[in-house]
Amino acid sequence: MKSAIPETGVPITQPAAGNGSDRQEASLHGEVLLRLRDYVVEGNIPEGARVPERQLCEMLGISRTPLREALKVLAAEGLIELLPNRGARVRQLSQRDLEELFDVMAGLESLAGRLACELITDEEIAAIERLHYEMYGHYLHRDMHGYFQINQQIHESIVAAARNETLKTTYANFAGRIRRVRYSANFARKRQRWGEAMREHEAILDALRRRAASELSDILFQHLRNKRSAAIDHLAEGQDTGLETTPQGD
Amino acid sequence: MKSAIPETGVPITQPAAGNGSDRQEASLHGEVLLRLRDYVVEGNIPEGARVPERQLCEMLGISRTPLREALKVLAAEGLIELLPNRGARVRQLSQRDLEELFDVMAGLESLAGRLACELITDEEIAAIERLHYEMYGHYLHRDMHGYFQINQQIHESIVAAARNETLKTTYANFAGRIRRVRYSANFARKRQRWGEAMREHEAILDALRRRAASELSDILFQHLRNKRSAAIDHLAEGQDTGLETTPQGD
DNA sequence: AATACAAATAATGAATGCAAAATAGCTTCT
DNA sequence: AGAAGCTATTTTGCATTCATTATTTGTATT
Numbered sequence: 001m002k003s004a005i006p007e008t009g010v011p012i013t014q015p016a017a018g019n020g021s022d023r024q025e026a027s028l029h030g031e032v033l034l035r036l037r038d039y040v041v042e043g044n045i046p047e048g049a050r051v052p053e054r055q056l057c058e059m060l061g062i063s064r065t066p067l068r069e070a071l072k073v074l075a076a077e078g079l080i081e082l083l084p085n086r087g088a089r090v091r092q093l094s095q096r097d098l099e100e101l102f103d104v105m106a107g108l109e110s111l112a113g114r115l116a117c118e119l120i121t122d123e124e125i126a127a128i129e130r131l132h133y134e135m136y137g138h139y140l141h142r143d144m145h146g147y148f149q150i151n152q153q154i155h156e157s158i159v160a161a162a163r164n165e166t167l168k169t170t171y172a173n174f175a176g177r178i179r180r181v182r183y184s185a186n187f188a189r190k191r192q193r194w195g196e197a198m199r200e201h202e203a204i205l206d207a208l209r210r211r212a213a214s215e216l217s218d219i220l221f222q223h224l225r226n227k228r229s230a231a232i233d234h235l236a237e238g239q240d241t242g243l244e245t246t247p248q249g250d
Numbered sequence: 251m252k253s254a255i256p257e258t259g260v261p262i263t264q265p266a267a268g269n270g271s272d273r274q275e276a277s278l279h280g281e282v283l284l285r286l287r288d289y290v291v292e293g294n295i296p297e298g299a300r301v302p303e304r305q306l307c308e309m310l311g312i313s314r315t316p317l318r319e320a321l322k323v324l325a326a327e328g329l330i331e332l333l334p335n336r337g338a339r340v341r342q343l344s345q346r347d348l349e350e351l352f353d354v355m356a357g358l359e360s361l362a363g364r365l366a367c368e369l370i371t372d373e374e375i376a377a378i379e380r381l382h383y384e385m386y387g388h389y390l391h392r393d394m395h396g397y398f399q400i401n402q403q404i405h406e407s408i409v410a411a412a413r414n415e416t417l418k419t420t421y422a423n424f425a426g427r428i429r430r431v432r433y434s435a436n437f438a439r440k441r442q443r444w445g446e447a448m449r450e451h452e453a454i455l456d457a458l459r460r461r462a463a464s465e466l467s468d469i470l471f472q473h474l475r476n477k478r479s480a481a482i483d484h485l486a487e488g489q490d491t492g493l494e495t496t497p498q499g500d
Numbered sequence: 501a502a503t504a505c506a507a508a509t510a511a512t513g514a515a516t517g518c519a520a521a522a523t524a525g526c527t528t529c530t
Numbered sequence: 531a532g533a534a535g536c537t538a539t540t541t542t543g544c545a546t547t548c549a550t551t552a553t554t555t556g557t558a559t560t
Contacts, residue, residue: 064516082277097416167350
């Protein structure tokens, strides 16, 4: 058998030349790290599958040294795991792993809400309100995809309003780990749960307007907890196929 | 000038032989990573100072390849930073960085408390109570060091009671980043603040006994927030000397 | 004497090379 | 035919080497 990795190979020719998002890294290993991380997060390699060094080197047009450095970092981030003398594999998340990840995400968002209450401006709240109503529109039209997009933006806005770069980075890290599952989980959302989620979002907005830190913290945690349940349930159902059926549109 | 790094060099002769704590890593790079992390966390290299590859290679008795892999990981963890073509430096934390780190730690402990309320056993609570009274004894005897030790144990017990390995790992990561400062901050604790901290701990224990998740979450966050203030104030005072005077007993 | 310039030296970043381990393939034996 | 054992190939882990960039040292000039 060849390998399950699609050949999206675009060699790194111009290190850190204006390639879309302005991620800083000028060094080769930095470039490799960013590209590999995306590559894995986007689900280009099946869960549990080997991450073949040689093939990736060819794909990226580099030697093994910077690639291996990047792999070590990805392993530290929890995206892959390194088996001694047996190479790297895409980390397979057990149900328990997912529960833990969702809970930590819930804790981080809960913290973000708490901190946001301290310094958030009326303008920022207004912007979130606009997003909220936009999302409500998608809800009414039963447009799951649009809803999901705005939903993400709202949560990211709250994290941004916390004015804590460390928190933001950590949040992004965990978000990457569960991205595929999360997407899948949102599609699994039952109609009833969807309505609940909308109500929770209204409560979030309300608490935010009143800068009620503790209260917002509680609501956000519960909100994420409920998402967790939906996601876990969904996965438990489709356990056999695992994540391979996860939509990867974007 | 030679270098500011003390020669604690003990070459890695027996990879993962029973060297105290049972840290798994069998590979060389893993060994190096663990040792280097401790080396940096324990403050053997002054803040902002270069991390000389060659010297560390000699000290550890390895080549540059595994060392550089470890450096990449430490950079990802936030302990050091890599300047392009200019090597690694021990990350110097600005006051803002510290504020952010303390807040994230506060959020994580707050989360830990919330989760702990769900499944903590009476035995675990009893164990924390014992620690609490032991700590109270240190408080009465004005034994700052003993107090600090037990204090750490209590917070770690709460994190452990959350039954979330991901959280535990993340918590440990952040704890490592601010370890030196934290130690210093505890010594800076004024008598009045010390009394407050004891009362807060009593409230923590009370909420834990009642499994009052939201309440415990709030108390823990506030508790850590107050620690943050003490630490930041302390650092602001001794800004000139920086952290070099930090006691490093253990 | 101080500054600017230039060569020498050392450090970094990445590629290559080599030994050990794992996997695959083949043969042999029951 | 199937299992067990042995060899060949591949892959991994680390050391070494090479090119490039920074830093230091020395020299000349104002």
